[in-house]
Amino acid sequence: MGDTIGSLQIGESGIIEDFSLDLIPLCLLEMGCLPGKEVRLIQIAPLKDPLYIKVNGSHLAIRKEMANQINITKL
């Protein structure tokens, strides 16, 4: 198992790898979360979920279960 957005620490960044189409909804891509793009973890909600990320210029909040399915290469 490699790294995912869910395994980032606050302030860390990574590059999104290709992801499975079944697990990731189209709307996440449309919001700018695309393979090859840099993603940075800005903040984690107090109960460890959801995650507040900056990706491809967009500031988004996504739930941990989805974040765990997006593989990245840590920077």
Place this chain on the structure above:
Amino acid sequence: MKNNVVKVALVGNPNTGKTSLFNELTGLKQKVGNYPGITVDKKHGKCKISETLTAEVVDLPGTYSINPQTLDETIVLETLLNSSGESYPDLVVVVAEVENLKRNLLIFSQIKDLKIPTLLVVNMADQMERKGISMDLEVLKAELKSEIVLISARKSSGIENLKKEIENYKNWNTEPVSNFLDKIDPDFFSEIKTVFSEESTYKPWLLITQQQYIHFLSEEQQKNIAFFNPASEKIKKYQHKETVFRYQKINEILKKAYKVDASKATDLRAKLDRVLTHKIFGYVIFVGVLLLIFNSIFEWASVPMDLIDGLFANLSDMAKSNLPPGVFTNLIAEGLIPGIGGVVIFIPQIAILFLFIAILEETGYMSRVVFLMDKIMRRFGMSGKSIIPLVSGTACAIPAIMASRNINNWKERLITILVVPFTTCSARLPVYAILIALIIPNQRVMGIFNLQGLTLLALYFLGFAAAISSAILLNKVLKIDNRSLFVIEMPNYKLPSFKNVFYEVVEKTKAFILGAGKIILALSIVLWFLASNGPETFKNAEQIVLTQQDNTGLSEGELQKKVASYKLQNSYIGYMGKTIEPVIAPMGYDWKIGIALISSFAAREVFVGALATIYSVESDGEDTGTIKQRMAAEINPATGEKRFNFASGMSLLLFYAFAMQCIGTLAIVKRETKSWKWPILQLTGMSALAYIVATITFTILS
């Protein structure tokens, strides 16, 4: 030359200032209507473009993509695809925001593919320098094959340029930004074009991928769609590829024409985020905001509410004394005017609540609350987004349920809709106020807290607790596929625009009055009829009362009250009350309270007015002095004790806390869930709970 009308649709991401632009263009000439067949609000208005051209502007719901995620977003798709539809625009204005241009251009590129004349408006252009952004407009125009106008909707700058550009819309370039689909699989997409015999590929492609959201498909179109097997892996893969290609192209273009000097970016956003989403301060601030809202709803609203109350009481009296006596006058003075008053009285509270919600949304704070609360709410089967309906529910469940639309997970949305009516809405307040005044002593606890106030606070918490516990239960019971789909934008912080907040409050308040008002008004007329008509004994009331022995020697006024009271007992509604008396006796109520219960089924606040009528006291609902005394003096003939003692009073308070006494809410739940199943479940579940709790309370306390 004749004045021509051109239909303009405003499209864009949320938080781009699309609504500011709409307000700027249409001002007070805007209206809210409904899209045919669905209940999404349609905001439209007129705008003068030039001496010879008027624009009919529609503000379409904010969306990140033409592929819809929520009910509101399907409107954008349907409006832009249905070229024979009533709302089909002559031209589209895509509103983008200078800071998020990249993401905003996605939907621009999608709409360009539809070959409708499209203009790009870049908002907040005045902030470019401050944010270190530089843009080569000419390159951008050439690359996007489109005209671009820079504006600042808040500062009203650039609007004249926009109008000039719109005037010229027939000369706009309608070519797509790039041929995205053919790059994916040329053979496949040219086949689509042939089968649908369409000029563009994008339109039939949308029909195939989004067919579940489109209501106007012809039989032939449906057949063609089925031919391409919309559920297949291939279609899904191509949709992803399409998005990737679009972003690739957008990135290429922006590399040439758009630069951000990162050193100039301020970190205000990061600083505010650190505080507002902090694990302790975040919640402290949120609770503080909630307390401020609740406090304002009661403090600020009480003065205008008293004024409205007095005004309608006076109107009623005026109607009675100035119109010729008769059934018609009674209908106006006792049915219509109090009925309208019963709606109007909630305007201050609702307007204040909408004011706060509009401000919280405008500033970007609401997204932080959603972020903070999501995990907690999910334990109860809801979403962070459920916070907005639950808070709004303290004013009125009807707009609150409508606010649940942006929850895209159906199970989370359904649970939110089902539990919202437990929150203590403003209609419960008059009932709580009079009962608390009757049964809770007005004394201080520990020197500072007022016992009556504490009781009211406890009822608020009880409402939230009931909402949360029923959500937990529903979460366990409901078997619905629960695929989590939670992606929210965390917009940048902004100062709220006075104009936007003002229009939002006016519009929402108006929608509430027209929507809920109709039902409350209609029911108060029905109630008035049932209470002022009856069989033989009702018609002969005066003679019967006069011939009763113990009534001799009464003054004229006392006699009239007796007659009114006798009439009520023998009216249709009186019979109804007596019929249900055996059922409500275990909760400690008699037939008179029963009448008030039936009457208040339309709307809870009717309870006080109905009791007032029943005890034949001149009362206008809020004036609890006389009605309160009368209720305090009411004796239960069976026990010789007070009718409203601690036991029956508590039982009534809890009954109103839990019971689904609101037809307007049931109607909106039916509308939003498109089924009778859920409102009926809500009605039976909540009524059963109220009945059981009230019965147990009464039995234990008495």
